Amino acid sequence: EFDSQSIATLAWAYAKTKHPSQHLFDKLSTHSISRIHEFNPQHISNLVWAYASVKHSSPELFQQISEDLLLRIHNFNAQSIANIVWAFAVTGQHSEALNDKIAETLLLRHDDFNSHSFS
Numbered sequence: 001e002f003d004s005q006s007i008a009t010l011a012w013a014y015a016k017t018k019h020p021s022q023h024l025f026d027k028l029s030t031h032s033i034s035r036i037h038e039f040n041p042q043h044i045s046n047l048v049w050a051y052a053s054v055k056h057s058s059p060e061l062f063q064q065i066s067e068d069l070l071l072r073i074h075n076f077n078a079q080s081i082a083n084i085v086w087a088f089a090v091t092g093q094h095s096e097a098l099n100d101k102i103a104e105t106l107l108l109r110h111d112d113f114n115s116h117s118f119s
Contacts, residue, residue: 066088
């Protein structure tokens with residue numbers, strides 16, 4: 001059984017090589033949904049980046065990630081948040097509650113964010 005780091009790294013590697021294996025990304029999604037709370041911020045950032053990079057839609061996975069992020073977005077650094085916002089936009093996933101929570105986080109932590117974080 002793969003742990004969260006293995007799942008995120010595998011997805012990242014396939015995306016990096018531009019190999020959008022539909023079946024693999026579907027399986028990774030299935031394995032990740034019930035365990036998303038085990039993923040640390042970097043793993044979640046890498047996972048959603050991979051899905052967006054290969055333009056693989058997984059509404060159930062992104063919904064679960066959205067719900068998880070509502071509880072712990074404050075633990076994510078600026079780069080991870082930027083990657084997550086980008087990935088949700090590219091994949092066409094939308095969560096008004098998450099968008100509001102991210103905006104709230106950005107406003108509270110504005111000193112933590114700079115132009116490098118969003119490039």
